[in-house]
Amino acid sequence: MGETSQGTIYGINGPVVKVRGDHAFKMMEMVLVGHEKLIGEVIRVQENETIVQVYENTTGLRPGEPVVSTGSPLTVKLGPGIIGNIFDGIERPLTSIARKTGPFIGRGMIMDNLDTEKLWDVKVLVRRGDTVRPGMVIAEVQETPSVVHRVMVPPHISGVVEEAARDGSYPITRTIARIREGKTVHNLTLVQEWPVRTPRPYKSRLPLHEPLITGQRVIDSLFPIAKGGTAAIPGGFGTGKTMTQHQLAKWSNADIIVYVGCGERGNEITEVLEDFPKLIDPRNNRPLMERTVLIANTSNMPVAAREASIYTGITLAEYYRDMGYHVAIMADSTSRWAEALREISGRLEEMPAEEGFPAYLPSRLSEFYERAGMVETLNEQQGSISIIGAVSPQGGDFSEPVTQNTKRFIRCFWALDKSLAYTRHYPAINWIDSYSEYAADLKDWYAENAAPDFMTLRDRLSRILQEESKLLEIVKLIGSDILPDEQKLILESARAIRQGFLQQNAYHEQDTYVPIVKQYHMMRTVLHLHDQASRLIAKGIPVSVIRRTGVFEEVIKIKYTIANDDMGAFDKLIARIDAILSEIEASYRGAERRGLA
């Protein structure tokens, strides 16, 4: 903590407050503004004036009111009590706010970020005389039934344990270990603080080789994201960004989910709060809320805190990564964050770059996405952060600055398509415009853990879809009737792939999450049908004959007819397909022979 300083308010323009007087504020320092002590942050220091952005509504502030520095930058408290909780953009618990000001959010609330009264069962892992380094785990707390909280030595501290507490029930503020480092003594409690705009340190970056399994077919099979990877979901309004983010928050195989509702709807946060405690994590049969933390700055909450919410979220994610967890963070929507930057920048009268966005938009985006990755932690564990950012392009036009700049820093692009959404093809991820640059890195993982030919099948599947898209250009002009039969088959198989495989019903009990093995068998089945049909067509059997048997419909309905754990059913189905097709073949041969006779 540095020395504090005090100034007085000179000017007010929305969330931007100008401060004058004899003071020495530091850049990015947190300050308390006015008699009501609104929380703000120093964003520009000039010779005779300091500019502060205020995280709360500034109505009623007056020139002459005091502005007091806190001596530290905007920080978050890190300790047990984060998981399962919901915070505003600067880590104030929304339930505590509700306790103070009722159903509407009031102002000027300085409060404990984490519950300081609750007692946690602490298992202390260090003894007197132990030498400790940054990142080392000194104690463990069962934070929720799903998450063991590993209390770590903060970065930059090392030394010898002079005294360690015994196992017991303690509040987060209780000293667990006293560490001597030369002449200084550090009292380590269950909490530590960290400035949100500074990435937490780790030992080294590791290559990405394992997918974040989401149970969403179009993602896992066609455009997978690696653990530690980055993905963007751009799409116009109502195309399914939030649904996709919610699906990933629910079903992806991360250990910890950080969900940042950044400038979006209040009801969507409420929905998560209602659903997640009821939904069960298939991996440990515990409610999903027990591994989830929510950060909410809804669209009607103050805009400066919106800008901070992204950093608060990623810092919490890094903290759990440092414990050796695989964390996935969803930011819905990064465009609102970029717009918050634009709004503050506009009020500072900075020179805008494209569409009014500040020139530093790309660097802010890249700094954010850089905080993803698979790392070796200070404590020599593996941990990762995967970032999935929604992008809300104005007018649904992907050429706008936020989408374009985001594209430079992410490696997985799930492009949502308005026309697919209009036809209720969900998830409306366009299979032609989307891509994943991780597919090659993950090849070995799929070969070993899913099926040796997983990627081969995937490539064939996407080839059929690509061919379909070319054929459809022709069909638009002349109809499909005059296409040769092998091309008609492409259309038919592609339809089965689209409706049976790519479309996935988030509201269906089974279909909402599909294990990777079933995804594999679904691909295998549809391709098997395609191959066999193709063989028949080569013999001159028209595709309409095959179609009439209803085999394609049967394959489309697999998602509903074959349970997620019944892989045996696939061999039976394939046998059935073979039987149907050979029957056609037989009768056709019969007809041919009669024709010849």
Place this chain on the structure above:
Amino acid sequence: MNLEYVGLKEISGPLVVLEGVKDPSFEELVEITVDKEKRLGRIIDISGDVCVIQVFEGTHGISLKNTRTRLLGKPLKIPLSKEILGRVLDGLGRPVDGLGEIYPEKYADVNGEPINPVEREYPRNYIQTGISSIDCLATLIRGQKLPIFSGSGLPHNQLAVQIVRQAKIADEDANNFAIVFAAMGVKHDVADYFKNSFKSSGVLDRVVMFLNLANDPVVERIVTPRSALTAAEYLAFEKGMHVLVILTDMSSYAEALREISSSKGEIPSRKGYPGYLYSDLASIYERAGMIKGRKGSITQIPILTMPNDDITHPIPDLTGYITEGQIVLDRGLASRGIYPPVSVLPSLSRLMKDGIGKGYTREDHPGLANQLFAACAKVQEVRALASVIGEDELSDLDKKYMRFGRAFESAFITQDFNEDRDIIQTLDLGWLLLGLLPREELDRLSPELIEKYYGNPEENESRYRQWT
């Protein structure tokens, strides 16, 4: 506080600059006396003792010399009591119906405060509007914000009136609903149309109207929806009423915001609208919903006219990003005489998923809606093809879709302004229409539902013939 400042430093559009101000506060209300007439303004920027003031009634007739300005020591608040029902107010909540002042039970700041998401209750109860296209395909939920995206000259006002008239929002207690109507920049005849329709459906004494008409001051237009929603919050969350809020026309509102922004010299983003248009609209639209432990609700139906019928224009675009779906009207349908001209594919209700189906409407509703959407999408595709190769050249299946498309428009979408269909009628009608398609085409419905509801197409041929 009783200091009076004579004269001004500068006047620019709806803004004036006052110098030498003692102890102003941000967003404080001021009273400006111009000759004898009093106007209200609000401090929107303070720099030392210089204040920029937005004058609600506009700056016409103001000179640098002829004003006396007083700070009122409080932000803009409107008087509230249950008596506001049945009244007509201006955008700042002052009576304009000649029925006298309102005895306030309280004053409330028009800006309101954001609802804490942990205190919200997720909306789940559907409101039957009696309009098939809405009830089946874009179901309105109590506590939802569902705008009508329209174009100039399209019957959005009729549709809004029909919804108000038919909406079954007063389930448990007939005295427990209210309508808050806010007009921003609309013409007199539009305001009168609404008023007369409220009167003829006998609900006028449950309506409070906030009027800022086309010739009323632009700055007041910015406050109008906020005053209206302040009243709605009072009625819903303090008096336990189910409130339906109609905001029209949000496009005029956004234009007013643009006008003021440009006179402040702000850097514009798209099409000249300020960069904060999203946040500003959100501060209006998010004032809908339900709160745990409180009886009432606020359902919003904002109406906006899309400039050039362009759905990617910033006003509909940013609205769509905030609201929970949209009902889109289509000029093509309207010009073929179809009422209500609801364009099915781009219309959406995001909250319907939790308010329809078994236990709410009927178990087949989600699947049926889905199938109708899919069929409409296919119709669109086939029509595009038909316009290239001619309808006669279409395959048999495609011809069936053409026929379905016609029947769907003339029997399902089309309905009379006075026709009130209940949800069962609407769903049955949907199934009847699906009978025009071969059974194998019903890929979004489970076999059980098809078994139960898919009728015998031949039996219905005579009705089909009448529709196609």
